[in-house]
Amino acid sequence: MSDEEETASQLTDNQKIEIAKWFLLNSPAGEIQYVAKDIRALLKNERLYLAAVSEAFPLYNKSHLICLEFPDRSGEVMVTSFSEIDKNEYIDPRTAQVAIIDHVKQVIEDARPAKDEELPSSYVEEYRSALDVEIIKYVSEAYPKGVCSVYCTSGKDVEEPGMDFELVVVICAARHSPQNFCNGSWRSVWNMEFKDELQMVEVRGKFEVGAHYFEEGNVQLDAKHECKDSTVFQSADDSAVSLTTIIRHHEAEYLNSLQKSYSKLPDTTFKDLRRKLPVTRTLFPWHNTQQFSLTKDIQKSLGLEGSK
Amino acid sequence: MEAAMGLMRRIPPKHSEAALSALLSLLPHHSSDLLSQVDQPLQVLCDVDSGKEFILCEYNRDADSYRSPWSNKYHPALDDGPHPSAELRKLEIEANDVFTIYRDQYYEGGISSVYMWEDENEGFIACFLIKKDGSKTAHGRRGYLQEGSWDAIHVIEVGPEEEVNARYCLTSSVMLSLTTNDESEGTFNLSGSIRRQMNMELSVAEGHLCNMGRMIEEMESKLRNSLDQVYFGKTKEMVCTLRPPAEIVQTKFPDSRIP
Structure with missing residues (x-):
């Protein structure tokens, strides 16, 4: 025991905290508490554990x-x-x-x-709350367990038309079912820049989708995507409707492309790692591997070896 | 150790190499346990004699050197490194030759190595390794993968021959990661690791290599199928639980704004 502590102490406290943080931040969706429990058992040092969790949890929770x-x-x-x-x-x-x-x-x-x-000012709040209402409607339709929020991230004190401001829509749907050995989350963040001079709203979307299946194994999906769009700057209610339409469209497209990626797996992408059947389309002739040494001999005598 | 194994079950498999080295530095006294229980991506060296690449693992390692299955020499050179007996070496050479063809037929590229050594009870152990880089810049024939790695480790314990039969105990692990990336679809990565066992008692009439080969072929097919159907399928199911596909949504929630 004392031996162990001695060797392990070759790492500085800071290095141990960094390692602990790395594990915590790489926890799959909904699993950080389990990871923290294992980290606590590994570190065997409450002070280091508390230092690591107090730094890692806020970052994990926000991301x-x-x-x-x-x-x-x-x-x-x-x-x-x-x-x-x-x-x-x-x-x-x-x-x-x-x-x-x-x-x-x-x-x-x-x-x-x-x-x-x-x-935000009442002017910006009008846009924010109108968008919030539409997004709530959309999220409740598209995500069985989705939550969403709309924030003003810049120009919240703009009182009247004439100045730019920015809203951010955040959507998250998470599902934790450890009893089925499965966790996952869908996260999207939409930046909406209301440009007064251009009378345009510029839209940037970011998606992150993760899933973890761990019954007798560990398999994880990690998918990310970004997109851009724009629409005209309208009244609060009209903007809310058109921006929500943009989000609905892009998120549906992204789900489609994820499904497409999955459907391409068996015959194209996965095949580049390992085929289901050999190039000969029959099981490997283990009972008759002599043929290979024969062909090799023939190739050798014909001087063909190494020429392929 | 239990906590360490718990972490390995949660950390994304594509980070398993970094996770293992972190655990090794945290738990130096458990290094042999960790190295034997945690599967890690395989490394490769080039045999200076034959010019061919071979795979490194715990089973061909002595001190800091690794024995090549092609020249039977340690890299870097080592005077007293263990070698299999002449008889077992003969089987090892044959296994490497045949397994190269097997690997080419299933993987269309990649590297393979087979190592054998005697165990204490008159049997032997064989380790079959395959490493494939399926990315479009390496051995990906179809060019779909930005990044794609497959590492398979098959360790097979062969019991002593009893009359006409021998006992085979196979433990196989596969680690893989595949990433596609294009502008309209973004990055899509699936990574995973699974390990399974298979025990059989077989007649040695057709030879050990034939029996071991068939078991490995069956196991690899099973692992590939369950990754494809079950494991990837479950992550897809999860995505569709988070956000059910459009056709379901549309029938359930007709657009309220259209009168």
């Missing part, structure tokens, strides 16, 4: 867009870099609340009403 419910069930907050007010404070614009969260426990500890300066 996985985890969703936490308010204690009074008034709604939920999404932990994202767009809703971050402070390290442990995340805003939910829909209910105008700020959640004070515990990143490692992944729960909301407390909540407070958002301050005026944390919320």
Whole structure:
């Protein structure tokens, strides 16, 4: 035991924390708590463990867009870099609340009403809330367990037409069923730049889809994609409808392309790793491998060896 | 060790090499356990005598040198490295030749190596290895893969011959990763690792190589099928649970804005 500690201590504390963080950040969707448990057992050092989790959980929670419910069930907050007010404070614009969260426990500890300066101007809020309404409708149709939120990420104090502002739509659908050895998540983030001078809204979408199946094995899907689009700058309600149509269209397309990638697997992509049957289309003639040494001899005597 | 194995079951298989080296540095005293229980992507060296590449694993390693199945020499040279007996070496040479043809027929490229050594109870152990880089810049015939690797490890314990039969115990692991990437579809990566066992008692009338070969062929087909059908299928199912395909959505939720 003391031996073990001695050799392991060749790593500095910082290196151990970095290794622990690497494992935590590479946890599949919904599995960081399990990884943390194993990391704790491996490190055998609470101080290092706490240092690693306190750094890794906030990053993981934000990149996985985890969703936490308010204690009074008034709604939920999404932990994202767009809703971050402070390290442990995340805003939910829909209910105008700020959640004070515990990143490692992944729960909301407390909540407070958002301050005026944390919320967009009424002009921008009109666009934000109109888009929120349409997106909620779309997400409830497209994702059985989807959550979404719309944030203003720049120009939230713009009071009237004449200035640019930006909204971000965040959609996340996660499914954890460890009893079926399966977890997964669909995450999309849409940046909507409302350009006043051009009277255009420029749209950038980013998708990340992951799935993990681990019954007697470990197989993971990791898919990413980005896309761009644009539409005209209209009234809040009309913009909300056309932007939601754009999102619906691109997300449906992306699902199609994922399915296409899957359907191409057996006969094309997977075949480049290993064929189902040999090039001869019959099982390998293990009972008659003599033929190979014969052909080899013939090739040798004809001087053909190595010429293929 | 249990926690380490738990982590290996969760970390994306395409990162397994980095994960293993992290675990080795955290748990130096468990290095032999880790190396024997965690499958890692195979490495390759070039045999200076034959100019052919061979695969490195724990079974052809002594100190920091690896024995090549082609020249039977250690790389880098090693004076007292163990070698199989002359009789077993004969079978090893034959196995390498035949397995090269097998590998070519199924993999259309790649590298293979077979190693054999005597065990304590009058039988022997054989290790069949295949490494294939199926990316379009390497041995991917069809050119679909941005990145594609397949590493297969088959370790087969052959018991002593009893009358006409021998016992074969095969443990096989496959690690793979494949990535496609194009502008309209983005990056699509599937990676995985699975391990299975198979035990058989077979007549040695047709020889050990024939029996081992058939078992490996059957096992590889099973592993490939279950990766394709079950494992990839389950991840696809998950995607469709997260977001059911359009035809289902449309029938369930007619667009409310159209009167």
